[in-house]
């Protein structure tokens with residue numbers, strides 16, 4: 027038969043072509059090692075699909091630790107700066123390819139989860155509205171707190187989201203890059219879901235303002251988010267070291283400021299104001315937070331702080347970064363205390379003792395999960411005192 | 419409206435209307451453009467000579483969750499087909515062996531492009547100022563992670579299910595040995611991520627995606643299916659559904675800078691450089707993979723090239739951008755010449771260097787020789803004859819002691835590597851447009867094969883300093899280089915690469931290579 031086939035004839039189904047192909051195929055497979063990426067060190071006992079599909083997709087030369095490739099970059103930035111280089115971060119590693127998402131999510135698994143969350147969000151909102159549930163929300167909480175201050179918090183999430191762009195460009199490993207994009211996407215998702223909640227409320231509550239004007243004004247000019255905004259701006263645009271961006275955002279600012287605002291303010295208080303809608307959205311954000319925490323603690327603790335060669339050096343630098351970012355974060359929380367003067371007081375819930383207890387939970391968590399593993403000494407009660415001085 | 423009035427109105431409204439209500443993606447997306455704010459340091463970390471407009475919109479208005487929903491629907495379909503029916507019919511063992519080998523390269527090299535596109539679009543996400551434009555690039559960041567995983571999945575599947583796992587199972591390590599790799603990195607890695615952000619976008623989106631994605635991703639599925647491979651179309655066509663978004667991003671990039679004065683000064687030069695950069699590698703490599711890496715042919719590469727690259731891209735696509743001052747690249751005409759012969763030239767060299775590959779290559783058969791001669795008159799006199807000679811000298815047989823590389827030395831046809839594209843060429847034995855130019859700079863010699871690359875190097879030599887494989891391997895014996903690069907099968911002695919796919923043919927071992935005593939030399943030293 028002719029070797030040029032036309033008319034879309036397919037080798038799998040066309041008998042003539044299939045016969046030629048089958049005759050050419052070896053009787054026995056030529057190679058017995060059928061495991062792709064068999065040379066990769068697995069994190070668990072066996073190499074998993076995530077490690078097969080993600081590890082060493084980046085062509086890193088061996089002068090960047092962990093790389094399998096050799097030689098220089100074939101094209102550089104104007105002036106000769108290399109495509110990727112060790113100088114892009116102050117931290118050191120013996121292997122920039124070591125990081126793993128503890129949930130082993132490659133793209134398909136990541137979008138599958140989020141797709142389910144979206145479908146469920148849609149069903150939940152329909153049931154919530156059909157139930158007339160929105161009637162129970164305290165009007166001040168609804169119009170001022172959700173309308174303005176939750177809306178303004180969306181900018182914090184959006185700014186953090188954007189801090190991932192240069193990380194996705196500059197970081198030195200493939201699993202790092204994919205994880206960074208995913209935890210970045212979760213942040214813009216949070217900002218969008220905050221807007222989704224406000225749009226939803228506008229559909230149910232005549233006169234509820236869904237526009238971003240007031241929240242944006244609050245974020246850019248108000249006093250409650252001033253410290254937060256300045257910190258986010260510095261993480262997003264003032265910082266060039268990709269590790270420092272991830273560390274300041276996910277290991278200092280978000281586990282303290284983000285956790286207090288989401289968990290101890292909106293999530294804890296909403297039920298007291300008859301609001302069962304906000305917890306639905308915040309709980310999604312808390313899920314993302316916990317997944318992100320798994321990822322970034324793997325990056326900074328499992329890989330960098332425990333690096334066989336550079337562990338001590340890295341921990342010292344991480345402590346120095348904590349020294350730099352902790353005061354700004356504390357200041358952001360202090361400014362945020364101003365919000366308690368804006369809501370109807372509920373004794374034992376929004377009073378000082380309750381706020382202090384909430385702060386203790388957040389700072390204790392941070393000390394245990396973020397400070398202790400890098401040997402960072404912190405006087406949490408002094409920090410809490412500083413934060414509380416912001417109460418009006 | 420005051421709070422109390424609003425509350426009463428809400429209660430009244432709910433008393434009459436309890437229709438279930440939700441929020442659609444578009445209702446959220448329409449606020450996206452207002453998510454950013456001005457502050458002192460708000461500027462990109464990656465300099466560009468162009469200015470992207472603050473109000474640039476995107477065409478695909480997705481939010482994160484809706485993006486995830488759409489992609490996961492496509493994933494279910496695609497992975498479902500692979501894991502279910504294609505596995506049951508043992509489809510990986512119904513692929514022509516030559517094509518099984520080609521997919522080692524195609525899927526892995528495409529993976530490199532996809533992977534680097536993650537970083538490239540990360541940079542563009544950073545450079546854009548408008549939230550919608552950032553969002554378009556973000557969608558692409560996520561898509562390119564998807565495509566990276568999908569390309570990996572092809573090699574993973576072929577390794578697990580197919581007839582020859584070697585190369586599929588370790589391409590990410592063994593690809594670095596051979597002569598096609600550095601050129602690959604230029605077009606699909608560094609060309610996307612290192613430079614002016616807009617220049618990178620032009621490389622990635624305006625040329626890489628809008629021009630070469632069609633032949634690469636769409637045409638490849640036709641060649642695959644003709645050769646019995648249904649895995650590749652299943653995955654690649656699913657990749658292609660995302661590419662429209664990427665081409666739209668490229669289009670929007672141009673729109674966003676159209677009113678900037680810099681565009682009138684630099685855009686057409688950047689486009690011309692990007693086009694030449696991409697075509698210099700893809701024109702020969704794709705043609706070679708299709709025609710020499712298949713048994714059943716779909717159509718001559720030059721026809722595919724003329725349709726997709728010359729007419730569709732150079733004519734229609736660039737034509738659409740004409741209102742923004744974009745012109746068809748000046749180098750397009752030289753590229754058209756390359757489309758006829760360059761892939762034949764390259765296969766001659768690739769075959770000569772076969773031991774450095776991570777795949778098996780096959781000499782053209784008699785019926786293929788006829789097909790080549792019919793479609794490329796003059797083919798036999800230039801190439802066919804040489805293959806006959808190599809075959810007669812036993813180039814396929816491990817006991818012959820003959821490597822085609824020796825033929826080039828015997829006949830005084832040195833092989834050079836173009837510094838800018840990293841593509842090998844043999845100026846004294848080629849029909850393509852390559853001519854040798856040698857320049858000296860800082861005490862080092864550099865060879866070039868064409869005026870366009872030479873010009874790029876002359877204006878910015880510091881961007882193209884990468885050593886080539888002959889400089890890297892100089893003075894080293896071939897079997898040593900192969901062993902060091904892990905070019906062996908799991909028995910520890912048989913090469914992954916082979917000069918034939920004959921099922922009864924003997925396989926070469928490292929010892930067979932060692933016996934020949936082939937030592938790398940740097941041709942520039944001889945000048």
Ligand SMILES: [Fe+2]
Pocket residue numbers: 532535561562565657
């Ligand atoms: Fe892609």
Ligand SMILES: [Fe+2]
Pocket residue numbers: 535562627661664
């Ligand atoms: Fe793409």
